[in-house]
Amino acid sequence: MKVTVDEDRCCGAGTCVLLVPEVFDQREDDGVVMLLEAAPAEGFHAAVREAANVCPAAAITVAETA
């Protein structure tokens, strides 16, 4: 799995951090998403997909790799 985030689209709602704080965080100065782990461990895959699903700004993209 490869995760990318679009900082320009992010609206800082924090829904991704709520679901997977191991993979997502927010910048201290403006609350915009920070990707902590672009290739998260398998145990986080379902939660990361859900974070992309509920992101209100569609700022998270998940590419499934073999």
Add this chain to the structure above:
Amino acid sequence: MTSTVETSPAGVPDFPMERAAGRPFDPPPAARAKQEESALTRVRLWDGSTPWLVTRYAEQRALLSDPRVSADIASPGYPSPAPLPKDGGSRISFILMDDPEHNRLRRMVTAPFSMRRVGAMRPAIQQIVDDLIDELLAGPRPVDLVDAFALPVPSLVICELLGVPYSDHDFFQDNSKVIIRRDAGPEERMAGHAALTGYLDRLVGEKEAHPADDLLSGLAVRVTAGELTRAEAAQMGVLLLIAGHETTANMIALGTLALLEHPDQLALLRESDDPRLVASATEELLRYLNITHNGRRRAVVADIEVGGEVVRAGEGLILANDIANRDTSVFDDPDRLDLTRDAHRHVAFGFGVHQCLGQQLARLELQIVYSTLYRRIPTLALAGDLADIPFKHDGSVYGVYELPVTW
């Protein structure tokens, strides 16, 4: 109170619709019936206009994420919930703007509402809640829970975060109430808004001279740096002050009433100290009660094919999140309050880039209240009959005006 639908001669139902008698926690049955029929349907507003009511979860999310949909109240076709003042009135800051301006202003106030910064407020919020419960227990019974607890909790929290003196709470709570009352006249609402704006304008001015460690001081620094006008800063302050307490206060009082009416669910919360249950209970109450019951409002700026219809540029959209949260394609048995279900996909905070900025703060406040109040007052009970409780049918945010409780 009846559950019948007023229908205009053309057969288009009036909106907002009425809840059924004796079902104060459920959305209007007529809206649910429309949802079963189709994803989009026409409704008639106070001004005779006939925007689309978007009834289903999937279509609401798609439209709220679509760049061809505008949140700008000045866009042609925008379905205004009430008459606007003759001069168009002042916008309540960035919630009624589109990107890029919306994004520029929202980012200036996003950091204090991040997961991490909100999490750091936990001990302070727990203290506020504990102190107010101490006062409740030491005071007379019955007591109005709205006045003595539900309103002071979020009001104290947002005042602390913004840097607004809580001692002024009578002034800003009275003016907030007028602004969000659906049946208040345009002049009355504008006067309330002007009073609050003037108050915040003075506060920002004071913080330009003497900045402290709070959100308004952060805005004041930007005013001094020329990134923002003081008027814009004051508008944002008004938005955050109103949004910061009217919403959470209603979730506390209405949530408590819903739990008292579902004693088996209340027992789950009272008897558990599992933070996962408290978290799922909070999401479920947000879903089930969905207090922003007038729908999200938008205007279409370019034709969009959606849900078997084409919505045209210049038409209005009302995205009814209350019924989206009862959509059977997303939530099993949606009319059942089930604190153990996974309700996190709810749209009680809206969807798209305007989704509630303060949602992590609201979650934390509600989690602390729901996990503390019923454990500390295990015999909490309604003092009187449900039938006598005054519900905010006329409010842009649903809830109860009063909640007499005893123990």
